[in-house]
Amino acid sequence: MTAHMHPEDRLRASEFLLVEDFEAMRTVLKGQLLRCGAQRVDTAKDGREAAAMLAAKTYGVVMCDYNLGPGKNGQQLLEEARLKGWINPATVWLMITAEKTSVMVSAAAEDAPDDYLLKPITESLLQTRLLKLVERKAALAGVAVAMKAQDWRGALQLCSELVAGGTKSLAEVLRLQAQLYQKLDEWPKAQALYEGVLQRGQIAWAKLGLAQVRVHLNDLAGARALLQDAVREHPQYLEAYDELAGVLHTQGDGQQQVAVLERAVNLSPNSAHRLSALGVAAQAQGQHDMAAKAFSRAIKLTEFSAVEDLEPFLGMAKLHTEAGAPGEAQKLLATMTQRYDSHDAQLLGKAEKVRALQAMGDKAGAAKLAGELVALGADENSPGAADIAMRIAETLIEAQQADAATQLLQYLTRNHYDDERLLKRTQRAFDGLGLGASGGELAAAARREATNAMKDSMQLMAAGDPQAALEGLRSAKISMPRNSRVLLNFAAVALTVLQRHGRSATLEAEMRNSIATAQALRPDDPRAADLLQQLVRWTGEPH
Amino acid sequence: MDISTFVAAASHDMKNSVSVIAAYLEDALAKMATEPPSPAALSTAQALYETQRVNGNLVQLMAIFKIEEGMYPFEPAEVALDEFANELLGRVRPLVALKGLDLQCDIQADMTDWIFDHDLIGSVVMQSLFNAVRYASHTVRLSMRVTEQGLAIEVADDGQGFPGFMLEQGFPSRQGIDTRTGSTGLGLYFSRLAAGLHRRGERTGYTRLANGGGSGGDLGGGRFIIELP
Secondary structure, three states: OOOOOOOOHHHHHHHEEEEEOOOOHHHHHHHHHHHHOOEEEEEEEEEEHHHHHHHHHOOEEEEEEEEOOOOOOOHHHHHHHHHOOOOOOOOOOEEEEEOOOHHHHHHHHHHHHEEEOOOOOOOOHHHHHHHHHHHHHHHHHHHHHHHHHHHHHHHHHHHHHHHHHOOOOHHHHHHHHHHHHHHHHOOHHHHHHHHHHHHHOOOHHHHHHHHHHHHHOOOOOHHHHHHHHOOOOHHHHHHHHHHHHHHHHOOOHHHHHHHHHHHHHHHHOHHHHHHHHHHHHHHHHHHHHHHHHHHHHHHHHOOOOOOOOOOOHHHHHHHHHHHHHHOHHHHHHHHHHHHHOOOOOOOOOOHHHHHHHHHHHHHHHHHHHHHHHHHHHHOOOOOOOHHHHHHHHHHHHHOOOOOHHHHHHHHHHHHHHHHHHHHHHHHHHHHHHOOOOHHHHHHHHHHHHHHHHHHHHHHHHHHHHHHHHHHHHHHHHHHHOOOOHHHHHHHHHHHHHHHHHOOOHHHHHHHHHHHHHHHOOOOHHHHHHHHHHHHOOOOOOOO | HHHHHHHHHHHHHHHHHHOOOOHHHHHHHHHHOOOOHHHHHHHHHHHHHHHHHHHHHHHHHHHHHHHHHHOOOOOEEEEEEHHHHHHHHHHHHHHHHHOOOOOEEEEEOOOOOOOOOOHHHHHHHHHHHHHHHOOOOOOEEEEEEEEEOOOEEEEEEEEOOOOOHHHHHHOOOOOOHHHOOOOHHHHHHHHHHHHHHOOOOOEEEEEEEEOOOOOOOOOEEEEEEEOOO
């Protein structure tokens, strides 16, 4: 479809999917859609049927009832469709419902449908809404595509153009813009935008955004006050509860954190994610009954959700082990790893299994698995890898696997000596192991090693010996294979060597590998993409 | 399950049925369009009107229940006024056409949007429009303009106006809903409650009833006004 198509033509050209469990309503709505200008309308009577149809065909407009009887609800279907790429950024998802509920204001922007329509739906209302939505979606499709590709700069540029061009969806564009500023670490701009919006009215998302700015500035008290106000003025805005719970957790106020999450769960009992958060918080407070209840409800909900959610399984397994039922824990972990085949699920499942084995008295089995985990945890490279490895280390400490945990912590410290947040966590873990001093020493040594390697290489470069600079960085790379700074410096020097000595398949491959690892570790760092582009350009030139 | 939860659940279910009935009636009405309208078309229109009233009452019941429980998802956001007006007018148009009324819309020229809860205020103005359509002789007018109090949304008609006792007692408290006014009492209570949720600084949303007068030319009948800060 071209960008300049008229909205009416867009409707005519779109494939429609109508999902509604109530047969009479299905007939009525289909008739209305056809009279509104739709030409091709498929129908589904429940989530399962709809999922199959969405997987098989790309729809331009999906009109979906929120309540679909037993099984998946409309929201779970939408999340699955986005996750599995069944719908594209220009697809309009219109949720229909009999009444306005908290789910409608609570879904995070990226999980929310494009609009909600309250029954009864009249033809004229449907037509007005559909035309408006396809037009808006078409206007914002470019931004959505850029965001999906994580091209934050590009998305921001498009947003500015939309604002300058007098977009009809100003509020939505501003919200996206502020989120993009946050992603790009341009917090003062995000702050200015949120404050501007709040001057015009009590807009809940702007309050939440401003609180996130405060958190970033480490003003937790300020964030807490803002969020408490948001929760009071917009009691159904559940995202604010989640954020508030996070702030309370950071402040060490676990009791309040449990209270806030409990309220949020009472308001909207069907979010597995929030129930897990309550479970984890309650568990930390020693409120085991509440934790168990929250985890088991969350596990039940995950049954119809395509989104991976490990927390309730891990939390419940820990509860079982600690309650003297490690066998139950193992069964649950097996269910989890069967359902989710992701790397994270396998790793965290194994870590929790170490605890269960230890509790069963299988010390040799526990130690063997812990040893395996050290190698596996170190082998990860994704943006969340360090956190996963950290979590494994923490679980291993609790499961009395001090040796394996120490190895993993040493590895983490060496590779992430410049990540303050992570270092604080490793330090706490070292403290827990009675190795208080080692964290700081290790981090300092790693920092020295990396800084020296980089400084030496710069001097060698200046002295006109890039080959020697390359060797120095290569050995730093071997001792810190997950340090993105070292990796990118290595790639930059490699490029100079290539330019001087001509093509080398081995070095080009090594450079590409370094860039890819750095990029996986820090997708937001523009240097990686930049270096890759330079390499591609250079290899394209005649040599 | 306590009784109010039961009522809420039942209302939810009834609403689904009412939606289907309303859609069938609207569809039937469109197929019966003759000039002048047949008696069957007129009674279908009456049925549609009554169905909309049932729906409106159900919406208000559920909303009041949730507001009082602190469970209503109150969500003020920027609303494009022309789109808002079009959606509302779209809903009464079939009835208006059948009764041969003149439906006017008058939005202050430089006004584009305002911040309020779209669905909540939408259902308040909708009920008031249906009411005006019922009592109007020739004309119904929806107007929006900015006053010192904020955005004033007014629904006016050229009927007989509100009965004296309603003007006198104004907007009832929950205990004071007068059974003589039937669902209108509930509607007035609801509209005051909905307006009151809207606050900005010191100012709070407000509702008024009047007969005659008005800034956009006197239609002579009743006027329902909701002001949002």
